[in-house]
Amino acid sequence: MxxxxxxxxxxxxxxxxxxxxxxxxxxxxxxxxxxxxxxxxxxxxxxxxxxxxxxxxxxxxxxxxxxxxxxxxxxxxxxxxxxxxxxxxxxxxxxxxxxxxxxxxxxxxxxxxxxxxxxxxxxxxxxxxxxxxxxxxxxxxxxxxxxxxxxxxxxxxxxxxxxxxxxxPDRGDARLVRENYPFRVDVRTRFGDLDTNRHVNNVALAGWYLDGLAELHQDVLGYPTGGPLDGLSPSSLAVQYRDQVHYPGIYQLRVGVLELDEDTVRYACGLFDGPRCIGLAEAEGRHHAPGQDGDPVRLAEALAPFRMRNL
Missing domain, CATH: 3.10.129.10 (Hotdog Thioesterase)
Structure with a gap:
């Protein structure tokens, strides 16, 4: 990585x-x-x-x-x-x-x-x-x-x-199965997310994946006030739009950890309409950041249980 x-x-x-x-x-x-x-x-x-x-x-x-x-x-x-x-x-x-x-x-x-x-x-x-x-x-x-x-x-x-x-890249079919992602966030579409094609805009969808990562970080940090620590935002984000996302609707956003090394973590995300995968994303960033007291907070151990299944 x-x-x-x-x-x-x-x-x-x-x-x-x-x-x-x-x-x-x-x-x-x-x-x-x-x-x-x-x-x-x-x-x-x-x-x-x-x-x-x-x-x-x-x-x-x-x-x-x-x-x-x-x-x-x-x-x-x-x-x-x-x-x-x-x-x-x-x-x-x-x-x-x-x-x-x-x-x-x-x-x-x-x-x-x-x-x-x-x-x-x-x-x-x-x-x-x-x-x-x-x-x-x-x-x-x-x-x-x-x-x-x-x-x-x-x-x-x-x-x-x-x-x-x-x-x-051909990543196989495992990422198309929602149960292979350990972490789940439900997302409800908003009318303001729609674009002129009358489906959820690509920018809004990119924000959904970032929200999913933030929810995971908050979960492993114990839901801190004000959201996750600075420095945990991914340095890279790649999104694949597989199908249109409509309003109204409630979708499942799934997140899993692909790789962990000494400094960085790579995530996989999937967006699902029922069991059907309609979007994929990958992100990479650091898994440690300065805490409120200035000491580093390392999340590698806390993120390990969220590794992707059946890859």
């Missing part, structure tokens, strides 16, 4: 075809007084929307909104250095891969010329769901991947960077 990921290899602003100024907001801060991981997922979304508006043009956007959808399939965030609310940031973005029906972005966040965070995402081009049949029945998901239009492919090619495409 703790190795440099593929998203941490492009550390110069000049390597990105698009740089977007982004001012940090107070609401982006988490309890540690640093920019939260879910806020960075939102920053990446803002960058995607800006690029697609400018690169595709208003006419194409209108056609996309009426006939097709771009759905986020996966996103990853890696924090390299603390991000604080003071000062402005620049988000570098470029297209790292163009496939038959999907494409991938590479991101880097710069404070001056210092790269403080990186990321990547995969978007899938889908048909708009067909209208409900006369009897009211309609498919559960309602969307199918469809080929990228040539005009979209051409626009994406103008901001392409030389970088490996994101990979989705």
């Amino acid at each position: 703790g190795c440099v990921t593929s998203t941490q290899t492009r550390e110069d602003p000049s390597l990105y075809p698009v740089l977007i100024e982004h001012e940090a907001r107070y609401s982006d801060l988490d309890p540690s007084r640093r920019i939260g991981r879910d806020a960075l997922v939102r920053w990446f979304e803002d960058a995607r929307v800006a690029v697609e508006r400018d690169a595709f043009g208003a006419d194409l956007v209108a056609r996309l909104q009426s006939r097709v959808r771009l759905l986020l399939a996966a996103v990853r965030v890696d924090v390299i250095a603390p991000l604080r609310v003071a000062g402005n940031y620049r988000i570098g973005i470029g297209v790292s891969h163009i496939g038959a029906s999907s494409f991938a972005y590479r991101y880097a966040v710069f404070a001056g010329h210092e790269c403080v965070a990186t990321g990547e995402s995969v978007s899938v081009h889908c048909d708009v769901p067909a209208p409900p049949a006369a009897d009211g029945d309609h498919p559960r998901d309602g969307t199918e991947p469809s080929p990228l239009p040539d005009v979209v492919r051409g626009a994406l090619a103008t901001i392409q960077v030389s970088a490996p495409a994101p990979t989705r």
Whole structure:
């Protein structure tokens, strides 16, 4: 654990075809007084929307909104250095891969010329769901991947960077079984979580996984006032969106420990609609932090009983 990921290899602003100024907001801060991981997922979304508006043009956007959808399939965030609310940031973005029906972005966040965070995402081009049949029945998901239009492919090619495409490792079927995760949190969707596609937004879902980790930390710490200790937030978060999450609804978020070493812990998370897995995530961070009295609090022993089962 703790190795440099593929998203941490492009550390110069000049390597990105698009740089977007982004001012940090107070609401982006988490309890540690640093920019939260879910806020960075939102920053990446803002960058995607800006690029697609400018690169595709208003006419194409209108056609996309009426006939097709771009759905986020996966996103990853890696924090390299603390991000604080003071000062402005620049988000570098470029297209790292163009496939038959999907494409991938590479991101880097710069404070001056210092790269403080990186990321990547995969978007899938889908048909708009067909209208409900006369009897009211309609498919559960309602969307199918469809080929990228040539005009979209051409626009994406103008901001392409030389970088490996994101990979989705085959982790087997054990993570699709909810009972293999020892820790459970029930989540109720909120109307404010919905986006323009009328399902729960990817940023809100990333926040759900972070909430699940915080609940686990609070459980092993004995539910301290004010939430878990500073320093326990993960330095990396990777989310895979397997299916749409709807409102209203109550879902099970499951968490388990994959690996523990001397300093860090790697977690697996699964989001379930009944027994069906509709989302996966991985996160990595430290398992020790300064306590309120200044002495280190080490959680490795307390986290050990929460190891994933049947891997």
